Amino acid sequence: MNKSIVQMKNIKYAYEDKMALNNINLTIPTGSFLGLVGPNGGGKTTLIKLILGLIKPQQGQISLFGQDITEFNDWNKIGFVSQKANSFNRGFPATVKEVVSTGLTAQVGYFKFFNQGHRQKIIEAVDLVGMSDYLNQNIGDLSGGQQQRIFIARALVSDPKFLILDEPTVGIDTENVQKFYQLLHKLNSEQNISLLLVSHDVGTMTKYANGVACLNKSIHFHGNTSDFTNLTEHQLSQFYGHDLNIVTHQH
Amino acid sequence: MLTHFFQYEFLQNTLYTGLLIGLIAPLLGSFVVVRRLSLIADGLSHVALAGIAFGLFLEKRYGVLFLTPFYSGTLFSVFGAIFIERLRSIYHAYQEIAIPIILSAGVGLSVIFISLADGFNNDLYNYLFGSVSAVSRNDLYGIIIIATIVIVILSIFYKELFMLSFDEEHAKVSGIHAKRIHFLFIVLTALVISASIRIVGVLLVSALMTLPVAASIRIARGFKQTILFSIMFGELAIIIGLISGYYLEIPPGGTIVMVLITSLLLTITLKRVWLNMKRKRAI
Ligand SMILES: Nc1ncnc2c1ncn2[C@@H]1O[C@H](COP(=O)(O)OP(=O)(O)O)[C@@H](O)[C@H]1O
Ligand SMILES: [Mg+2]
Numbered sequence: 001m002n003k004s005i006v007q008m009k010n011i012k013y014a015y016e017d018k019m020a021l022n023n024i025n026l027t028i029p030t031g032s033f034l035g036l037v038g039p040n041g042g043g044k045t046t047l048i049k050l051i052l053g054l055i056k057p058q059q060g061q062i063s064l065f066g067q068d069i070t071e072f073n074d075w076n077k078i079g080f081v082s083q084k085a086n087s088f089n090r091g092f093p094a095t096v097k098e099v100v101s102t103g104l105t106a107q108v109g110y111f112k113f114f115n116q117g118h119r120q121k122i123i124e125a126v127d128l129v130g131m132s133d134y135l136n137q138n139i140g141d142l143s144g145g146q147q148q149r150i151f152i153a154r155a156l157v158s159d160p161k162f163l164i165l166d167e168p169t170v171g172i173d174t175e176n177v178q179k180f181y182q183l184l185h186k187l188n189s190e191q192n193i194s195l196l197l198v199s200h201d202v203g204t205m206t207k208y209a210n211g212v213a214c215l216n217k218s219i220h221f222h223g224n225t226s227d228f229t230n231l232t233e234h235q236l237s238q239f240y241g242h243d244l245n246i247v248t249h250q251h
Numbered sequence: 252m253l254t255h256f257f258q259y260e261f262l263q264n265t266l267y268t269g270l271l272i273g274l275i276a277p278l279l280g281s282f283v284v285v286r287r288l289s290l291i292a293d294g295l296s297h298v299a300l301a302g303i304a305f306g307l308f309l310e311k312r313y314g315v316l317f318l319t320p321f322y323s324g325t326l327f328s329v330f331g332a333i334f335i336e337r338l339r340s341i342y343h344a345y346q347e348i349a350i351p352i353i354l355s356a357g358v359g360l361s362v363i364f365i366s367l368a369d370g371f372n373n374d375l376y377n378y379l380f381g382s383v384s385a386v387s388r389n390d391l392y393g394i395i396i397i398a399t400i401v402i403v404i405l406s407i408f409y410k411e412l413f414m415l416s417f418d419e420e421h422a423k424v425s426g427i428h429a430k431r432i433h434f435l436f437i438v439l440t441a442l443v444i445s446a447s448i449r450i451v452g453v454l455l456v457s458a459l460m461t462l463p464v465a466a467s468i469r470i471a472r473g474f475k476q477t478i479l480f481s482i483m484f485g486e487l488a489i490i491i492g493l494i495s496g497y498y499l500e501i502p503p504g505g506t507i508v509m510v511l512i513t514s515l516l517l518t519i520t521l522k523r524v525w526l527n528m529k530r531k532r533a534i
Contacts, residue, residue: 034505047354050425088418092285102414106425111407139473154421 004029004066005162005194006051011045011060020046024060033188033195035205035225044198045083047215048164051196052080065161076107079160082151083167083198085151090140094175096150097135101123103154108198125157126150128191129183145176149183156187163187181208183234255497264386265450265493269396269503272447272459273489276480279401279443279473280460281467282436287418291437292444292457294350295331299445300314300329300453304364311368321390325397325445331357332441336434361516381452381504383496390449397446401439412436413474447504450489451503459485462511466518484514 011024028034036044050062051053053069062069065077070156075090077248082185099123101114108114127133129149134142148168155163165184169177185208187193199205206212210227220238221228253395256262283292305327306320318326331353338349365375377385386394391506411432415422440460447456467480487511489503496503 002395054424075426082420082424084420085418089285089287091468092417092479093468093471093474094413094417098413098473098475099417102417102421103408105414105422108410110411132341136472227514 002034005032005064006060006196007063008047008050009061011050011057011062013043013050013055013057015046020211021050021057021217021218023239026219026222028194028196031188031192031194032211033184033209034197034211034213035202035209036196036198036213037200037205044215045166048080048166048196048198051164052078053104076158077161079103079155079158079163079193081148081151081155081163081168082167085168085172086140086144086147086171088139092140094139095112095136095196096131096139096142096153097122098148099150100153100157103157109152117145121159128156128187129153143176143242145180145209148172148180154184156193157238160197165167166198167200168197168201169201181205253494256493258469259314261384261386262346262497264388264391265383268386268391268394268446269450269489269493271394272450273437273486275398275443276447276459277307277413277463277467278405278458278478278484279439280464281478281481282412282416282487283440284464284468285474285477286463287381289442289461290347290350291335292440292460294335294353294458295328295365295441295444296448296453297354297361298331299324299328299357299441299456300378301357301360301364302445303448304361304368304370307370307374308364308368311370311400319387319389319514321393321445321449324448325393325442328441328445329438332437356476360502371425377502378448379454380502380509381448381450381455381496383493383503386449394446397442401443404435404439408432408435413428444453450493450503451507452502455504455508458508458511459488462515463488466511466515469518470524484511487514 007027008026010026011021012019013021024047026047028141036047038044046055050057051064051146053072053075064072065074103125104114104121105117108118123132123135126135129152130144131149131245132154134146135206139147142150152163152165152168170182172180181204184197188195194210197205197209206225206229209225211224212221213219214228214236221231221235253266256266280292283289300323303320306318309315309318309323310320335353335491337351338352339346342348365371367416368374411422411427414425414427415429415432417506419429441462444456446460463484464477465485467477471477471480488507491510492503492507495501495506
């Protein structure tokens with residue numbers, strides 16, 4: 001059996017005539033917690049869109065859970081927290097429960113209503129991210145870090161096996177970033193959810209992730225975290241095209 | 252006070268229509284407001300006016316009776332909604348430009364048809380500001396059908412529409428047919444507007460959809476509660492508007508809107524007082 005969740009072979013993707021990704025070969029094994037780093041415009045979000053099937057590569061092959069993406073239709077197995085998730089309308093009068101319920105809408109399907117089982121799942125997902133006390137609060141009344149947890153709960157409520165997070169910690173203070181990584185670590189180790197995380201806080205990420213991939217149009221490095229932290233600054237800045245400060249927060 | 256409303260048929264028509272639109276306008280309005288489409292409602296009401304004027308024109312000039320102003324207003328409003336969506340996709344980067352286009356087209360056509368129908372008098376006045384005596388049995392049946400359609404479709408697609416309203420991108424990524432759901436929604440909006448015009452008037456119809464929601468949003472927890480409170484504010488305003496309209500012989504639209512504005516100011520004030528009290532207690 002194929003044990004990888006994502007397999008990308010020789011992928012090329014260009015927007016109009018602007019090359020975004022070239023010669024991408026990437027395998028994400030089951031159970032991994034992979035951090036994806038790279039400069040802005042390096043193609044991280046594009047890579048995610050390819051995995052989610054939102055765009056199609058001009059060249060190459062993608063398999064998800066061992067199945068070619070063109071035949072794959074088990075999208076409930078993949079959860080996604082978008083880069084734009086926390087740019088929602090903060091004045092929107094929706095409770096935490098209501099927001100998380102939207103994670104089930106597509107799964108439940110048209111012409112059907114939420115039942116007791118669905119409501120139970122919603123409560124469990126909110127519990128998993130440690131926000132049970134806020135079930136009936138308006139989402140706009142929560143802090144940025146709490147809102148981010150709710151968006152993770154929304155992604156988790158449909159029981160995904162693989163969770164993709166695109167820069168989820170932007171705008172969250174350092175202390176909550178730590179807690180956030182602890183939550184991801186828990187999901188990975190206790191719930192057996194594989195994770196792909198795009199992030200700029202390289203220092204904190206390398207403490208929790210078990211693999212790192214460095215993307216700037218193509219993959220410049222893919223290995224475990226200790227190999228990554230042993231890279232010289234010179235090697236790193238080559239990947240990034242500019243100097244990179246690795247800050248490890250000690251709290 | 253309400254006794255007359257149960258005695259006379261024309262007042263019964265008005266009362267039932269009022270209660271129905273007091274329900275469906277804030278119900279749909281809740282989605283309109285959170286999706287930031289309030290101005291579309293205004294645009295559509297002016298297109299509906301053009302349709303009404305067209306109906307008046309046919310009636311007065313050619314004695315056409317099957318297409319009453321109410322039904323031609325509904326027709327125009329629905330086609331206006333479709334047209335707005337076309338414009339919004341054509342002017343992708345300037346979506347709001349669809350509104351002045353459709354609004355001016357509506358007013359332009361209205362002026363032409365109303366003049367041709369010789370209706371620059373009572374008719375126009377009633378359509379602009381609403382009336383307590385203008386709903387016929389036939390119109391009432393149309394409004395009952397509209398209310399049923401709106402309630403049934405909203406219940407069926409509630410979860411999809413809610414998801415689309417909260418986070419359009421997420422809805423699309425999840426495979427919800429965002430375009431079709433949105434289209435359905437905009438057509439429902441057009442129907443609600445044309446159902447409401449007789450009582451609140453063209454100029455104030457979007458107020459009945461948005462002001463109750465604006466008040467409710469200040470105090471509600473969650474979206475369902477927002478809808479519930481909006482309907483309560485809407486019905487209250489309608490009832491006061493109709494009674495005062497009948498006894499004081501003024502168009503109900505004005506009173507309805509003023510009741511809504513008052514409840515809006517009250518909720519803002521109460522919320523502020525309540526927050527202050529909470530803050531003091533916390534210190
Ligand atoms: N929808 C788009 N149309 C055209 N170019 C795009 C689009 N989205 C991204 N790009 C370009 O593709 C490149 C990669 O973008 P992206 O994947 O968003 O990078 P990252 O997420 O790593 O910051 C950038 O140069 C960006 O300008
Ligand atoms: Mg990005």
